[in-house]
Amino acid sequence: MGSAGEGVVLPLELRIEDTSARAAEQAERLRAVRERYRLVEDTFRPAGRPVVRGLWSALNDERPSDVALARRLEQTLRREVSPAYLPLLRHRLRQRLGVLFFVLDEVPKGRPDLDGDASLLEWVEERWGWEKESKGTLRGLASLARASADERTLGWALLSRILVNGRKPPGHSDYDVALTLVRLSARSDDAEVKRRLDLWSLWASEDAHLAVLRRLSQLTGAYRTFLPACWYLSCLRGMRVERILGRLRPLESEQNEIKYIVAKLEARR
Amino acid sequence: MMNDPHKIADARRLVISFLSGEIDEVPAAQLEFLITHDPDFLDSLGGGASRGASACLSPDILTAFAESPPDRAADMFQSEATHLEECAMCRFEIDALRRVISAEAPAWERFARELDQNDAVLILVGSNWVLADRVTRETAGDLTSAPVQVGAWNFEVSPRRSFALALPKPPLAGSRVALGGSAPLFVEITPTHIVSRKKEEWVVSVKLGRDASVELALIELRSLPNERGPRREQVSRGEEVRFTVEPPRERFLWIWVEGWFGGRDGRKEQDLVEIPLLTGEGASE
Numbered sequence: 001m002g003s004a005g006e007g008v009v010l011p012l013e014l015r016i017e018d019t020s021a022r023a024a025e026q027a028e029r030l031r032a033v034r035e036r037y038r039l040v041e042d043t044f045r046p047a048g049r050p051v052v053r054g055l056w057s058a059l060n061d062e063r064p065s066d067v068a069l070a071r072r073l074e075q076t077l078r079r080e081v082s083p084a085y086l087p088l089l090r091h092r093l094r095q096r097l098g099v100l101f102f103v104l105d106e107v108p109k110g111r112p113d114l115d116g117d118a119s120l121l122e123w124v125e126e127r128w129g130w131e132k133e134s135k136g137t138l139r140g141l142a143s144l145a146r147a148s149a150d151e152r153t154l155g156w157a158l159l160s161r162i163l164v165n166g167r168k169p170p171g172h173s174d175y176d177v178a179l180t181l182v183r184l185s186a187r188s189d190d191a192e193v194k195r196r197l198d199l200w201s202l203w204a205s206e207d208a209h210l211a212v213l214r215r216l217s218q219l220t221g222a223y224r225t226f227l228p229a230c231w232y233l234s235c236l237r238g239m240r241v242e243r244i245l246g247r248l249r250p251l252e253s254e255q256n257e258i259k260y261i262v263a264k265l266e267a268r269r
Numbered sequence: 270m271m272n273d274p275h276k277i278a279d280a281r282r283l284v285i286s287f288l289s290g291e292i293d294e295v296p297a298a299q300l301e302f303l304i305t306h307d308p309d310f311l312d313s314l315g316g317g318a319s320r321g322a323s324a325c326l327s328p329d330i331l332t333a334f335a336e337s338p339p340d341r342a343a344d345m346f347q348s349e350a351t352h353l354e355e356c357a358m359c360r361f362e363i364d365a366l367r368r369v370i371s372a373e374a375p376a377w378e379r380f381a382r383e384l385d386q387n388d389a390v391l392i393l394v395g396s397n398w399v400l401a402d403r404v405t406r407e408t409a410g411d412l413t414s415a416p417v418q419v420g421a422w423n424f425e426v427s428p429r430r431s432f433a434l435a436l437p438k439p440p441l442a443g444s445r446v447a448l449g450g451s452a453p454l455f456v457e458i459t460p461t462h463i464v465s466r467k468k469e470e471w472v473v474s475v476k477l478g479r480d481a482s483v484e485l486a487l488i489e490l491r492s493l494p495n496e497r498g499p500r501r502e503q504v505s506r507g508e509e510v511r512f513t514v515e516p517p518r519e520r521f522l523w524i525w526v527e528g529w530f531g532g533r534d535g536r537k538e539q540d541l542v543e544i545p546l547l548t549g550e551g552a553s554e
Contacts, residue, residue: 023300026311030295033314034288053289060285060314063361066368087365127327180293 103145116251143229155181335366453478476509483528
C-alpha cells in the first residue's frame with residue numbers, strides 16, 4: 001500500500017511544477033504579445049487608435065461580428081463607427097503585427113531577409129496584398145523591430161517613436177505606457193534602464209536636442225522611415241553608423257540618408 | 270475537477286485586459302488555471318502577433334472563401350480549406366468579409382448596370398483595368414489614367430472601402446471546357462506585383478476537373494494561339510498546374526490541351542481553349 005501511495009504523490013508534484021513553469025512561460029509570451037500590439041497601435045493615427053484597441057480586444061476575445069463590435073465601440077467612444085471600416089483596420093493591424101512576427105520570429109529562425117526589407121515586403125505582399133501607402137509605415141516598424149531584436153522589450157522602440165513624433169512629456173499617456181513596458185521587462189537592478197531614461201529625458205527637454213529632432217523629423221522618405229530606429233540605436237544604444245547600417249540593412253541608395261541622420265544625432269550626443 | 274465557466278470567463282477577462290494594457294499583471298494562479306482548463310484560448314491569443322501567424326490565410330484567399338457559395342474556393346485551395354476547419358481566427362475573418370460583401374453587393378449591381386447602359390466593358394491595359402467601348406474597344410477618355418479595378422471593391426472612390434476587399438481578387442476565374450467536354454478546366458489568373466524584382470507577373474492556374482473523362486492531360490499556356498509556350502505540364506484528374514508568365518500582350522490567353530483517354534497508351538486528342546481577358550464576356554464566371 002505504502003509504495004502505491006508514493007506512486008500517486010510523485011506525478012502530482014511534477015505536474016504542479018510543470019504548470020508553474022508553463023505559467024511563467026505564458027506570462028512572458030503574453031508580455032511580448034502586448035508589447036508588439038502597443039508598438040503597432042502607435043503606428044495608427046491617434047483618432048483611429050481607440051477603434052484599433054477595440055478590434056484588438058475583439059480579436060482576442062469572443063470575436064463578435066463587425067456590426068456588433070461597431071455598435072459596442074460607438075457606445076464606448078460616443079462617436080460613429082462604421083462596420084465597413086473595421087475590416088480595413090483589422091487588416092492593417094494584422095499586417096503590422098505580421099511585420100513584427102517576420103522580423104522577430106521568422107528571421108532568427110533563418111528565413112531569408114534581403115536588404116531594403118525586400119524579403120519582408122514580398123512576404124507581406126504575398127500574405128496581405130500590396131498597399132503602396134503603407135510601405136513607409138511597415139518599413140519604419142520593421143526598422144524598430146530590427147533595432148530591438150536583441151533587447152528584452154519593445155518599450156524602447158515605442159519611446160523612440162514617441163520622442164521623434166513629438167509626444168514627449170512624462171505624464172503623457174503614451175509615455176507612461178511605454179515606460180510601463182520598459183519597467184515590466186526590466187530586472188530590478190537594471191541600471192541601464194535608468195541611464196536610458198535619463199538620456200531620453202535629456203533629448204525630450206533640451207532645446208538644442210529638440211531642434212535637431214524637429215529638423216530631422218521634417219524630412220521625408222527614408223529619413224522619416226528610419227529616424228526613430230536611428231535615434232534608438234545611435235543615442236540610446238550608442239552604436240556607430242556602420243553597425244547601424246548593418247543592423248537596419250537599408251538599400252544602398254538609402255545609406256546616405258541614414259549616415260546623415262546619425263551624423264546629426266552624434267553631433268548632439 | 271469541474272470546469273466552472275464563470276471562473277474561466279473571469280480568467281480570460283484578466284488576460285484580455287492585460288493585453289489591452291488595462292492591467293499590468295495576470296496573477297500566476299489565473300494563468301495556471303487557464304493552462305489547465307482552457308489552453309486553446311491562450312494559444313489563440315495575439316491576432317498574428319506571435320506563433321501561428323504564418324499558418325493563417327491571406328486576405329485574398331479569405332475573400333475567395335467568403336464568396337457564396339464557397340465551393341470554388343474549397344476546390345482551388347484544398348489545403349487552406351483544411352486549415353479553415355481548425356482556425357477560428359480565419360473563420361472569424363471570413364464571417365466579417367461575408368457581411369461586407371453582402372453590404373457591397375447592391376453597389377456592384379449598380380456598377381454592372383451602368384456598364385450595360387453605357388455599352389462599356391472593362392479591359393486590361395498593362396496591369397490596369399480600364400473602361401472601354403464595348404464595340405470599338407477604345408478606352409474611355411480620362412479613365413486610362415485612373416484605372417478601375419475589377420474583381421476589386423474600389424471602383425468608386427471611398428476612403429472607407431475595405432482594403433482586404435480592395436485587393437485584386439483573382440480577376441479572371443472560371444470554367445472552360447476542352448476536348449468537347451471531356452476535359453473541364455478550372456482557370457484562375459492572378460496578376461501580381463513582385464516587389465523585390467520590381468516587375469509584374471501573372472500566375473495562371475489550370476486545374477483538370479475531377480469529373481474529366483480524360484485520365485491525363487498535357488497543359489501548355491500560350492500567349493499566341495500558334496506560338497508554343499515555354500513548358501508543358503502533365504496533370505491527372507483533380508490536379509492543378511501553375512504557370513508564371515509576363516502580362517499578356519494580347520487580350521486573350523490560350524490553353525493548349527492534349528488529353529489521353531485510357532492512360533498514356535490510349536486514344537489521344539488535342540484542343541486549344543481561348544481565354545478572353547475581358548470581364549462581362551464570359552471570362553469571369
